[in-house]
Amino acid sequence: MPARQAGGTAPVRRPESAPARQGGGAPRPQAPRQAAPRRVRLIVSRIDPWSAMKVSFLLSVALGIALVVMTVVLWTVLDAMGVFDQVNGVIGSVIQDGGEGFDILDFIGFTRVVSLSIVIGVIDVILFTAIATLAAFLYNVSSALVGGLHLTLTDD
Template sequence: MDPDSSAGSRPCAAVGPALRPRKLRMRISQADPWSVMKVSFLLSLAVGIYMIVSVAVLWAVPATIGLIDPAPWLSPGWVLKITAAVAVINTGLATSLATLAAFVYNATARFVGGSELTLSEGE
């Protein structure tokens, strides 16, 4: 008996017709505002940290190699304080707007039934 002819090693195409990917239709009828708030807060917090780090790097590199000669009132500490303030305001606004959007989505989903997604299984 040939070892390749065992039932466990046969390819799927030899067993039957080619398998098509399965499709699943889902409807998003409600978004939990608390979950939306937590996720949007963490994402906007990450964006705020990214903003502070990128401004610090974009300020430090040209200043170190002598490309810029900032005015005395435009110190690195002042620039980072303004950047941190913008990041905090951005975090608060993004979190509150995303939470408000979840409430608005829930209100409109009651009338129209929500959003429909079609998911398909990959190969």
């Protein structure tokens, strides 16, 4: 007799035993098969613009910091190699301005170069974030028209 659910009238089915094998013998042992790599077809149908904005903001901040650090290191290395003194000598001999000497550090001093790299880094953060967010919106519109980006992933 089938079991009944508490408070209900529908019977609950219990699993039945597997049907008997034809031929009456014991099951044959199967040889181990090599597992083939799985292939999965995926479609990138939508990119969340908010998520794209957050990721692009973090990446552009990292790039901005790397730009400032790279500028500081490059300026320090050039100064230690004496490049600015050599440029002063070459430009001074070309200009030959009687009483007043030429100093390139008036134009590309450390604080001026670092300040400029910080400004460029901030502009980079704003532009890169805006462009990535706009690209997510444009991808969503084009994906609605053509069906998205089809990917095939394999498990090696």
